[in-house]
Amino acid sequence: MPSTSDLISLFNEIADILEINGEQVFRVNSYRRAARSLKDVTEPLAELAARGGLADLPGIGKSMAARIEEFLSTGKVAMHVELSASIPPGLLKLRAIPGMGPKKIALVWKELGVDSLDALRARIQSGELAKLKGMGEKSVEQIAKGIDFAERSGDRTPLGVAWTLADEILAVLRKVKGVRRAEAAGSLRRGCETIGDVDILCESDDGTAVIDAFTKLPQAVRVLAAGDTKGSILVERRGGGELQVDCRVVPRESYGTALQYFTGSKEHNVRLRELAVKKKFKLNEWGLFTGDKAVAGEKEEDVYKKLGLPWIPPELREDRGELEFLETPRLIELSDIRGDLHMHTTASDGTMSAADMAEAASKRGYEYIAITDHSRSSTIANGLTIDRMWRQIEKIRALNKDHKTISVLIGCECDILSDGKLDYPDSLLAACDLVVASVHASQRQDRAKVTARVLKAMENPYVTILGHPTGRLINKREPMDLDMAAVVKQAAKTHTILEINASWQRLDLNDLHARMARDAGVLVAINTDSHAAIQMEQMKFGVTVARRAGLEAKQVLNTLPLPSVRKRIARKRSGE
């Protein structure tokens, strides 16, 4: 069964090859545009095509639609097959080298027959690369380093890793003399689940001082560039590989436009500048201009305002229709969160007691938490036997009586077994305040089987929340082949709440799935799945996903006061 993501890679590959072949850029970009458009499609492509909806997608015209149809019926695209045959199989890997664009790749391939990282390295050592037209000593050196980088880095950096790193760097830069404002821009500010480069923006009149401090950061393992207004470094990344961090310094009057500009996304910016041109403005990182006169620049809000738009939250700047907004959406914020309904203790695989978790949550200002340790089948996670679970219920009830500042709900994270049955009997589940039901085993079942399994579990009246619905681990494990449209439909029908698991390794549901839930009127819960108090900090990542999905506070269970939460649970149990 050909998947949409296969088609997306295929279109991007067509663009890459066309570019190497010297095709005109607008034609090349049309394939990238089409690929991007497909990324936002949540319904199965075949269904979309069947109801004639392909042409409604931005960037999909007659020719693209025909290629998509071809892909759906044959599993391939003849044009792609032909193009692939026109270049050596390993050539596209050279795109991962910073500084190697399509022109240089074409050059080394055609002049030297280079078709892989190793072949390129060999030509550098033999001195042949330096002899090519346009290749000087510095270019060769940069490419040599780029090959190492390409081999070491690979995956994009998870949001949680990049966020922490940016916070550390910002703490240092904000202390540099003359720095008035500093924040992260780019995909990090937009809250993307993975980050390419980290972008930092500073407001200061002394760029040299800022870049100096930036390039001397203890985290910097190499300095790539250091100018008056811009610097680039490589830092070691937690979890291996290296990560590029760019820092830019602008004066006060340009900070707003620069922040807008460097936040992106690229597609959003293109749209915005098109709009600016239509309204006889010129927009760049230095300001919004009519002629030579700046009409906005200091504040990001003003840029949007002058263009006749409400301020658009960074998480929504993905060219998914946000330029049509009439007002700024009131997205959920971290401060709206009143509790955390999925966490573990030493009873199963957590590292702290329920009392300590409650204490920590209370300090965060939460009104309630739920203790949800693993069920008996999760033996690796020291899941609780039926007897132990009954005792756990008593223990948490007692703890709740003792605790005055926070309500502690007794719950469990109950395994959804491979046939869709639950790991505890209903009598035990009924004794809990709430139940998170999750798949942990047999995640590789086929689509029909795994979907039926999850739908069946959702029918159980005691299943409050479907935990980390797809089971994916970012950069580590693919999601289950779950029919999310069916899951969302079932959630609406059974009043089951879908989790956005806020752990940065998971972020599951992702933004698009959470948006599907929103559109179907399905309630979402944002939980950290904490195994230690410190992990409750990850709530911000889950809130970020929710914001990218366009969720408001009222669409999220754990922004509600406890009586309302209980009402929602009761509603599911009563089947009304």
Place this chain on the structure above:
DNA sequence: GCCGTTTTCGGCCCGACTGTTTTCAGTCG
């Protein structure tokens, strides 16, 4: 290749930086 409240043809966002140049091409975001 896509697209249209000035267009069905002729546009398609914009600037910085780098290196190898002597006026610019390529890459990047």
